[in-house]
Amino acid sequence: MHTEVDTEPVEAGVADAGAAELPPLARLYGEPVTSLPRDLFIPPEALEVVLQAFEGPLDLLLYLIRKQNLDILDIPMADLTRQYIAYIDALQAGRLELAADYLLMAAMLIDIKSRMLLPQPPSASDEGPEDPRAELVRRLLEYEQMRAAATRIDALPQAGRDFEWVQAAFEASAPPPPGVSSAELMDAWRSILARARANTHHRISRETLSVREHMTRVLRLLREMGMRRFTELFDAADGVPHLVVTFLAILELVREGLARLTQTEALAPIYVTLPDGA
């Protein structure tokens, strides 16, 4: 914690989280202003900065009350209102949007003040007239209580700030990726076909998987080399059936526009290429 900061409000018996750790509030004539004012005089140059050090009108009001060691239940409304409005006037000059909350509070203070000046109407209950300051007092006390609670929460040991969690390594077995059996694959295929069957516009054709497999194989070869001699795609050692299927695969590729056959002249070598731009 920063100790160079004057924790002014604390002396009024209320721990103040924010004031205790303010960075220098401002520089006045080159000197850092690190403390809240000891009395109600704030150098005008520092006023806005000081006000920004408060969390709002309740905070400021509490400060003024505690600073003057006033009984919060017996707020001298006249003095307080005057001082308060002096602060707000100065604040307004610079940051109007910041002043809105404060202006509202000033209006409330003036309202209370004016009601206290009026003769009290006879009370219906036997508990005496309502003190116009009661609502303000209630709010001030509630806020003060939460302000103190904030400080106490902040004082609790906090993970990452005051202690670290233990986390030794554990190489969990990677969850196995989903498995697929060929039976499942067939089931999926079957359901697709069943659905397709429902669509009458689908024509059903019949092909062998081996042709499809060789189409993929030939495409891979073409992807690697870009162009292959037709004859290079066959290996006599594979046997006749294999050659025939390869041949069919090439024809199917050409038919589907996935490959092209070129031959510059009769009897010249035939080349199998990928289509332009592919």
Added chain:
Amino acid sequence: MDDSAELSPAQALRILEAALLTASEPLPVAALRQLFDDTLSAETVRRLLDELREAWAERPVELVQLAGGWRFRARTEMQPWLDRLKAERPARYSRAVLETLAIIAYRQPVTRGEIEEIRGVAVATPVIRTLEARGWVETVGFRDVPGKPSLLATTRRFLDDLGLRSLTELPTLTGLEQTLQLEHDPVEHDRADNEPANPYGPQEHTLSSARQ
């Protein structure tokens, strides 16, 4: 692997220890029972946990029970050294964040408007975001009033990160009753009095005492 039923207590302790040392979050007893395929009773697991905590009593790391379960953490007195490994100190939260957090913690579930009423100033969105991003605050519902504002509450993680087992372990609110007893105005009742009892611990944490 062997049937858990055949485990010796020493083995069970080893397994518990390994699980807790490697866990990335607090482990509740129910999760720890899973380690043994539920062959050990919750009672037994709790006894083992106590034993484990005992065994670590003198170590730089301690086993603690939190809202979310059990977890090992370094003792706070180790922090000055551990901080040296960090590139930067963790930032402290601003007053706005802390006050908002306190109001959410003690008044939950609460809307942003209600927080603003207590603080007397607008609550900037980044303030709420900061708390949500930390995983300390979340929306638990919406108040049935125009605009359907979200109701904010603290999370289990908030308790875990502050080393608490439940909201009842939050610091007791400062009592203001002494000063307030003097107040002559009985009409000015506080809202909290009429609210249902705080399920997290009416005794310690209702504000009624503070604001009569």
Added chain:
Amino acid sequence: MDDSAELSPAQALRILEAALLTASEPLPVAALRQLFDDTLSAETVRRLLDELREAWAERPVELVQLAGGWRFRARTEMQPWLDRLKAERPARYSRAVLETLAIIAYRQPVTRGEIEEIRGVAVATPVIRTLEARGWVETVGFRDVPGKPSLLATTRRFLDDLGLRSLTELPTLTGLEQTLQLEHDPVEHDRADNEPANPYGPQEHTLSSARQ
């Protein structure tokens, strides 16, 4: 905090232990020296690490030296128990993934558009990604139509993982095939019917398929 130079070896060990247990990654000796503000030599730190490793020799968690530095790690024999905490059921692929895979397997090479046409619904990119990441599907070319869509095909690995020597070993749909053949467009299926004997066994491996 005290000057590190005044630390007893026991204290230094405690600090090392806390740091290594709470670290989220392996700590190199240089980082560990920072714990002591570099007042301990690398040699000393290494000796302490050895001592620490020794002290943990019988524990369910061990101190190991990895490429990135030192770290506490659960012993491999703890793995079966710790795995129970994860309690992850073996995942299953979604229907979208399975059907897409089936279409690619049975109809390859095939474009995404063609898959969509057959399934009758759009194929989400993550579906294809899943299959590519698994190493089961790859692009083997591009169809020469506007947009040059990639042609997808199954890989060698797909066959290996399913225990197949070739695509022709994929099961066929004999029963259903019969039904479907009734609807054959005669022209369209002539081509296949006139194919010479399938070297891998046309009887078993021919399959009827839906095409437009």
